[in-house]
Amino acid sequence: xxxxxxxxxxxxxxxxxxxxxxxxxxxxxxxxxxxxxxxxxxxxxxxxxxxxxxxxxxxxxxxxxxxxxxxxxxxxxxxxxxxxxxxxxxxxxxxxxxxxxxxxxxxxxxxxxxxxxxxxxxxxxxxxxxxxxxxxxxxxxxxxxxxxxxxxxxxxxxxxxxxxxxxxxxxxxxxxxxxxxxxxxxxxxxxxxxxxxxxxxxxxxxxxxxxxxxxxxxxxxxxxxxxxxxxxxxxxxxxxxxxxxxxxxxxxxxxxxxxxxxxxxxxxxxx
Numbered sequence: 657x658x659x660x661x662x663x664x665x666x667x668x669x670x671x672x673x674x675x676x677x678x679x680x681x682x683x684x685x686x687x688x689x690x691x692x693x694x695x696x697x698x699x700x701x702x703x704x705x706x707x708x709x710x711x712x713x714x715x716x717x718x719x720x721x722x723x724x725x726x727x728x729x730x731x732x733x734x735x736x737x738x739x740x741x742x743x744x745x746x747x748x749x750x751x752x753x754x755x756x757x758x759x760x761x762x763x764x765x766x767x768x769x770x771x772x773x774x775x776x777x778x779x780x781x782x783x784x785x786x787x788x789x790x791x792x793x794x795x796x797x798x799x800x801x802x803x804x805x806x807x808x809x810x811x812x813x814x815x816x817x818x819x820x821x822x823x824x825x826x827x828x829x830x831x832x833x834x835x836x837x838x839x840x841x842x843x844x845x846x847x848x849x850x851x852x853x854x855x856x857x858x859x860x861x862x863x864x865x866x867x868x869x870x871x872x873x874x875x876x877x878x879x880x881x882x883x884x885x886x887x888x889x890x891x892x893x894x895x896x897x898x899x900x901x902x903x904x905x906x907x908x909x910x911x912x913x914x915x916x917x918x919x920x921x922x923x924x925x926x927x
Contacts, residue, residue, distance in 0.1 A: 682886060688718035688744045690877040692803055694773060695864045698917050699724045705921070706797045708768035714757045714784070714800075715775025719745030725771065726750070733767075735760050737778075758783045762791045769797045776800035776920075777842045781849025789855035792924040798856065800846055801919035804839045808911050814903040822896050823888075836916065843920045850922055859922040869912045872904040 702725075703709075709730045713722045716734030718741055726732050734752035736742050742752040753760065757779050770788040772779070788798045807815060847859045870878070876897050879885060885893065904911065 682740070683880065684718055684738075684740050684744055686877065687741070687881045688720065690874070690881055691718075691720055691774075692868055692878075692915065693720055694724060694801065694803065694917055695866045696724070698801065698862065698864045698919055699728050701862065702769060702771065702797060702799045702919070702921065703728050703730060705923070706769040707793060707795045710767045711769045711771060712767040712791060714770060714772040714788075715778060716745060716750070716752060717741045717773075717775070718743075719748055719750045719752070721771060721773035722750050723748065730769075733765075757787060760787075765791065766793050767791050767796060768793055769799060771798075772800040774802055776846055777802075781845050782852045783849075785846075785849045785853035785856070789853050789924055794924055794926040796924045797921060798850065798924070799919055799921040800843075801917055802839050802842070804835050804916045804918050806835055806914045806916070808907070808914075811903060811907050811911050814906070815900065818896065818899045818903060822892065822899060836918070839918050843918060846920050850920075855925055856922040857925060859920050862919040862921060864917040864919070866915050866917070867912050868915060869910060871910045872901055875904060875911075876901055 711722075711725050711730045711732045713719075713725070713732055713734045716722050716732075716736050717738075719734060722732045722734050722745060732750060734742070734745055734750055735755060735757055736745075736752055737754065737756045739754045742754055745752050755761070770792055776784065785798070792798065806812075843861060850856050850859045879897060879900060880888075880893060885896075888896070
């Protein structure tokens, strides 16, 4: 399942796990193909709440969020730490600069919105918010968001058993939380960073529920792109995929994932 905070790695420390944060590029094409997008309603609301069309996409990866904002009429610049992840985005005509956000040089450029899809937990919460404040125009919007996935109950039970058996030491197994609670912790840490930066209004949460149906093969294509899965030994990954495929077959060969896109957002103050 997607990375959520664990007892071993609290959410405020995830940005230190550079070996995980920069592991997704090992199969950038799969990531671009398999990872879900974000609801149009969220994109439209962020665009409407921003003072103009210039968007900086932090941790843009292969451009999944960038394309959606471009389609909504925005001019998008991406920043990502992994050149391998940037290649699919660049082939699609997106401009991407390779750097961690904390070290990235804006060279005097300013933006109407700074966004981060499925990426802000890899950024230092305080330094990232301060950097966003530096590059946002007054009234500009910071919006960081995550897709929170909830399996159907019967498949969730089977999946939990598989993870306990195949990957008992996976950090996600140490988290005694639901998916939303786990991501809520990350959002709360992001909110603390925003408050410490001192240049924004009070952050608020927006939630957007939606659904996506997966066939067995489609979900097995997604699974290796999730955090920590990207660094599994091939034999363990294959064992996990085989067991998960059998579990999906047992519930009919497919399922509908309930997603909630959780967005934490705020506006840059004029001062």
